[in-house]
Amino acid sequence: MSIAIDNNSGFCFGVTRAIKAAESELANGPLCCLGDIVHNGQEVERLEKLGLQTIDYDDLRTLPSHSRVLLRAHGEPPSTYWIAQQRNLDIIDATCPVVRKLQERIRACYEQHKNDEAMPPQIVIYGKPGHAEVIGLQGQTNNTAIVIESIDQLDRLDFTRPIYLFSQTTKSVEGFHSLVEAIQSKIKNQKSEIIPEVHDTICRSVANRVKELQDFARANDIVFFVGGTKSSNARVLYKNCVEVNPNTIFISSPDEVENHKSKIINHKSTNPDLKIGICGATSTPLWLMEAVSERLSAF
Ligand code: SF4
Known part of the structure; x- marks a missing residue:
């Protein structure tokens, strides 16, 4: 093993x-x-x-x-x-600094368009409502920005008025692209002439992790994904691992390893060269993944 x-x-x-x-x-x-x-x-x-x-x-x-x-x-x-x-x-x-830059861009957009009375602008943030970063971003617009988490919330937008789209830094690139396509299709369906201004502001330090993480998950038989229950980034990355390896287990602390002992033993009985991988989110400290590794080694 x-x-x-x-x-x-x-x-x-x-x-x-x-x-x-x-x-x-x-x-x-x-x-x-x-x-x-x-x-x-x-x-x-x-x-x-x-x-x-x-x-x-x-x-x-x-x-x-x-x-x-x-x-x-x-x-x-x-x-x-x-x-x-x-x-x-x-x-x-x-x-x-990446979040700071995004705040500045949203603020500049808000300042530039806030007095467009003929065509009131809609600053849209693709993000999780109530997330700390999103609260900071909304604040740049005097809390007028519309936060959209998924395509089914698009009916909150008026497709005949200008749309300025930004993203929370930790959202998925695929999700953002799907949202842009859905916005464009709604505009077309309503025969509107609006051209949305799209700002892909997803942090590549997170976005690039998906592929690397999925390669890692594929290369292992069982994966322990270590993440905090409050972390939206952890939830997204965990789902990405499950997509390619259904034997991915979400844990928050080394103590939880014990709960999955029988699964490891079952796998090991049919696969003596069992490979166990440990990975985590952008909020997971290395020392915690090492502690999980030590607990597993004790088996
Ligand atoms: S994911 Fe990390 S590096 Fe990227 S913007 Fe957020 S805090 Fe900064």
Whole structure:
């Protein structure tokens, strides 16, 4: 039996950068993080043991002045910066530069078109409603952007008015392309002359992972996908693995490996060269995948 960890899994650049910022700032004294620094409970717990305090928006409004608050890679809407300024908080901004750039593009689009009264614009974000990054993006438009998660929500758009389409950075490229096709077909059906302005703003650090992850999943007999239950990226990537290898198991902690012992034993009885792969999302720390590997090795 062999056990391998996928080299391409683990934190993306933006999350690594935010965690490094938290670790280095913790050396200078108490530090709060607005929301979970990463959608992975185990990593949040590790950083909390080092002193990081996770807070929510209500806490933000009651913190003593000059409290130090880290903004995570997902980014924040302008209202967060405004509250921080009103309350004299010291912000450590770890917004991922890719997300920051996207916020700027959406803001510029909003500013450019917000007064087009004859043809009121529709800024559309392909993303998950309520996701931290999406809240930050909507905030750039004074919360006027329309968030669409799937094609069946397209009836919320008016296809006779201009459409400016952007995407949350972690959505799937295929999903985005299908949405664009569906928008174009609705425009055609309504004999509208609108040409939608399409901005593919999906982060390739995530999008490129799908193929690599699927190659890895195919090459193994059983795959343990390690991810946080709150991570939308983990859910998407897990589904991508299941598509090519139905023997993919979602776990959040090494303790869950035990629940799948009989499956491993069954497979091993018919395949002595059983290959087990361990992979994860952009929010899965390497140390957690290594802990899963150690637990499996103990079998
Ligand atoms: S997925 Fe891409 S955009 Fe999002 S935090 Fe990671 S590097 Fe930044």
